[in-house]
Amino acid sequence: MFSRGKVEKTTPIAIKFDEPLTSDSCSKIIIELIKYILYQKQQIPFSCDTLLQLQSRIKPNDRNFNSTNNLFTTLDNITDQLSSQLHLDDCDIKEIVVIIGATTISPKFCVKFELPTLILSSKMHLEYQHSYRKPLLHLMRSLVEYPEFQEAMTAPLCPTNTFVLVQKSDSNPKSDFFLPKPQYTPPIQTATCISIKLYHNEDISMACTCSSIVKVYNDNESKQNNDRNLNDKIDNFTKTKAPYLWYQSRAIVKGFKYSSR
DSSP: OOOTTSOOOOEEEEEEESSOOBHHHHHHHHHHHHHHHHHHTTSSSSOHHHHHHHHTTSOTTSHHHHHHHHHHHHHHHHHHHHHHHHTOTTEEEEEEEEEEESSTTSEEEEEEEEOOSOOBOTTTSOGGGSOSHHHHHHHHHHHTTOHHHHHHHTSOOOSOEEEEEEEEEESSOOOSSEEEOTTOOOOGGGSEEEEEEEEEOTTOOOOOSGGGTOOSSOTTOOHHHHHHHHHHHHHHTTSOOOOEEEEEESOOEEOOOOOOO
C-alpha cells in the first residue's frame, strides 16, 4: 500500500491483450491513460472531455483558453510522434515513462509502460479493423482491479510538469521531437511508480484482412509481400540493433488550475 512521505517500491502490473496492437492504437491507449492520470492527480482541473467542451465555449482572450489549448496541442503532438516512432522498421521502443514532477530527475509520481515485442504498423493496418477502443477498455478495466493503482490515483499533486520519455533502439537516432538523454536512468525508486507491462497472449494471431484492402506502395503488391514485410520485422528482433537509449519528448504537459474569472 502507498503512504505519503514514504519511499515506495515500484508496483508491477501486467495487462494481457488477446489481439494485436498497432502503432496508432498503442499510442492512443497510452495517451488516454495519461489523460486519466493527469485528471486524477489534479494536473488538470477537469477531465479532458469536459475541457474539450469548455474550450468550444470560451473566448480566445479568456485566461483559461491558452492553458487548455496548449494541453490539447501537446497531447496531440505526443500521440502523433509516438505513433510515427512505433511504426518505423528500424526503431524499437521498449519502454515509455511518464514522469510528473518539476524535472525528470525529481519525480513526484511516474508510470512506466513496457510495450509488447511486436506492434503492427498503422501504415499497413486500418484503424477500423484495429480500433484502440477495445484494448483501451480492457486496459482500464484491468487497472481498476489493482487496489495499488487506485490508491495511487487518490493522492493529489500540486500542478507541475509532466514529461514523456521513451527508451528505444533506433538506427537513426536523430529526431526533432524526442531528444536523446545520454546516461539517463528514470529515478523510479525515488517516487511512487506504477510499472505496467503490456503483452500479448501467446496464442495471438497477427493475421487480418488489412493487406487485401490497403494499397501500400503499388497496385501489384501482394499479400505475400505484406506477410514477408511482417516476417522481416520479426527477424529484425534477432539481429544486432542499436543500443537502447532514453529520449525525452520536447513537448511538456504543464499542469494548471481553472480560473473562474
